[in-house]
Amino acid sequence: MNICSYTIGGMARTQGSHSDITGPRIRAVALQLFAQHGFAAVSMRQIAKEVGVQAGALYNYTPDKQSLLSTLMEEHMRDVLAAWQARRVETAEAGAQAQLENFTRFHIRFHMERPDAVFIAYMELRNLSEDNFMTVEVLRRSYETELQRILDEGVASGVFTVRDTKVATLAVIAMLNGVMTWYRSGGRLSLEEVETAYWDMVRKAVSG
Amino acid sequence: MNICSYTIGGMARTQGSHSDITGPRIRAVALQLFAQHGFAAVSMRQIAKEVGVQAGALYNYTPDKQSLLSTLMEEHMRDVLAAWQARRVETAEAGAQAQLENFTRFHIRFHMERPDAVFIAYMELRNLSEDNFMTVEVLRRSYETELQRILDEGVASGVFTVRDTKVATLAVIAMLNGVMTWYRSGGRLSLEEVETAYWDMVRKAVSG
DNA sequence: GTCTATAAATGGATAGAC
DNA sequence: GTCTATCCATTTATAGAC
Numbered sequence: 001m002n003i004c005s006y007t008i009g010g011m012a013r014t015q016g017s018h019s020d021i022t023g024p025r026i027r028a029v030a031l032q033l034f035a036q037h038g039f040a041a042v043s044m045r046q047i048a049k050e051v052g053v054q055a056g057a058l059y060n061y062t063p064d065k066q067s068l069l070s071t072l073m074e075e076h077m078r079d080v081l082a083a084w085q086a087r088r089v090e091t092a093e094a095g096a097q098a099q100l101e102n103f104t105r106f107h108i109r110f111h112m113e114r115p116d117a118v119f120i121a122y123m124e125l126r127n128l129s130e131d132n133f134m135t136v137e138v139l140r141r142s143y144e145t146e147l148q149r150i151l152d153e154g155v156a157s158g159v160f161t162v163r164d165t166k167v168a169t170l171a172v173i174a175m176l177n178g179v180m181t182w183y184r185s186g187g188r189l190s191l192e193e194v195e196t197a198y199w200d201m202v203r204k205a206v207s208g
Numbered sequence: 209m210n211i212c213s214y215t216i217g218g219m220a221r222t223q224g225s226h227s228d229i230t231g232p233r234i235r236a237v238a239l240q241l242f243a244q245h246g247f248a249a250v251s252m253r254q255i256a257k258e259v260g261v262q263a264g265a266l267y268n269y270t271p272d273k274q275s276l277l278s279t280l281m282e283e284h285m286r287d288v289l290a291a292w293q294a295r296r297v298e299t300a301e302a303g304a305q306a307q308l309e310n311f312t313r314f315h316i317r318f319h320m321e322r323p324d325a326v327f328i329a330y331m332e333l334r335n336l337s338e339d340n341f342m343t344v345e346v347l348r349r350s351y352e353t354e355l356q357r358i359l360d361e362g363v364a365s366g367v368f369t370v371r372d373t374k375v376a377t378l379a380v381i382a383m384l385n386g387v388m389t390w391y392r393s394g395g396r397l398s399l400e401e402v403e404t405a406y407w408d409m410v411r412k413a414v415s416g
Numbered sequence: 417g418t419c420t421a422t423a424a425a426t427g428g429a430t431a432g433a434c
Numbered sequence: 435g436t437c438t439a440t441c442c443a444t445t446t447a448t449a450g451a452c
Contacts, residue, residue: 267430
């Protein structure tokens with residue numbers, strides 16, 4: 001049972017060998033289940049069932065359950081950083097205000113497109129080993145520093161008035177992250193309107 | 209073994225009967241452990257060990273593990289509401305700006321004094337049954353409505369300029385909750401300074 | 417690479433003695 | 435009210451066949 005036989009790239013495979021799709025599929029399923037029920041509440045059997053393999057097969061792709069989690073978190077943090085690096089060039093030559101608007105709109109939109117990954121990255125930190133925690137934490141700090149740099153630049157040029165840019169950085173990110181707890185597409189507001197509403201508050205919060 | 213015999217209020221007790229202190233102690237321990245490791249990751253045996261009783265004894269105080277969680281969450285939400293009802297009278301006759309400052313400072317201070325309960329109330333909602341979830345959700349909405357009422361009043365009187373008071377309510381609360389993810393007493397800033405820094409941002413964010 | 421089978425530990429919850 | 439003992443389900447992870 002469960003035997004399939006087909007060819008990929010001229011090489012015959014049997015017994016359900018799907019190395020190229022099973023790996024990503026496991027991560028996608030784990031991401032969704034961890035976000036929905038929490039890391040500790042999801043079993044490897046549950047993941048395997050949703051993927052369509054037996055539990056033992058998962059261990060061809062991850063040494064253990066916790067590595068699966070940390071891989072998801074690290075991948076997400078690297079995705080965020082890479083996406084911002086690509087987007088920040090749009091306002092690299094502009095003033096601090098334009099950079100802040102760019103960051104605000106980027107953050108909301110990017111995070112709304114990956115609610116599961118965001119949820120996990122903020123909720124499951126306590127389930128990481130010390131080493132994995134440090135890795136993720138460094139990546140997060142690196143992202144936060146991007147915002148703080150914009151605020152510092154704005155304060156230096158007199159565009160922003162902020163007592164403490166470190167506190168303001170954390171306050172702004174917390175505010176923006178809050179969108180994910182309530183926004184649902186198809187609701188009263190479009191994502192564009194939400195972006196604008198939050199940008200309006202962020203702009204005023206750091207202004208003079 | 210583990211037998212103690214003493215008197216409370218003239219009534220002799222044996223075999224480690226501590227009905228009046230074990231209950232609260234179980235809830236205190238569960239609160240701390242759930243906050244630290246997450247509801248699903250904490251076993252009843254772990255709680256019992258920390259309390260100093262055997263696992264079976266816990267079931268004299270809760271019908272099951274989930275009821276223990278929902279009790280903690282409901283108690284917390286009722287505490288928040290009661291504390292705010294007591295504090296809001298200070299600015300009941302004042303303008304919207306003074307009310308908002310009162311709310312902001314109250315929220316930060318009250319929540320910082322109960323980081324475990326706050327953490328659980330926001331992170332473990334998915335582990336509640338549908339009924340218990342609804343109960344907690346209604347209490348939370350009720351608290352959020354307090355802030356929204358202040359914002360509505362300020363917009364009506366022209367003190368505040370906010371596009372959407374519902375969005376602003378959620379944004380402000382998310383921002384204030386963020387304090388708990390980074391603030392540690394004994395750090396660079398006092399709680400008073402943090403209150404003031406956040407109030408500064410909140411005030412500007414809703415201003416014209 | 418996946419399967420079946422299983423080891424070894426741990427989970428929530430209950431029964432009955434004291 | 436607590437303890438000891440236990441039931442039964444479920445867990446992570448591994449071993450070996452195919």
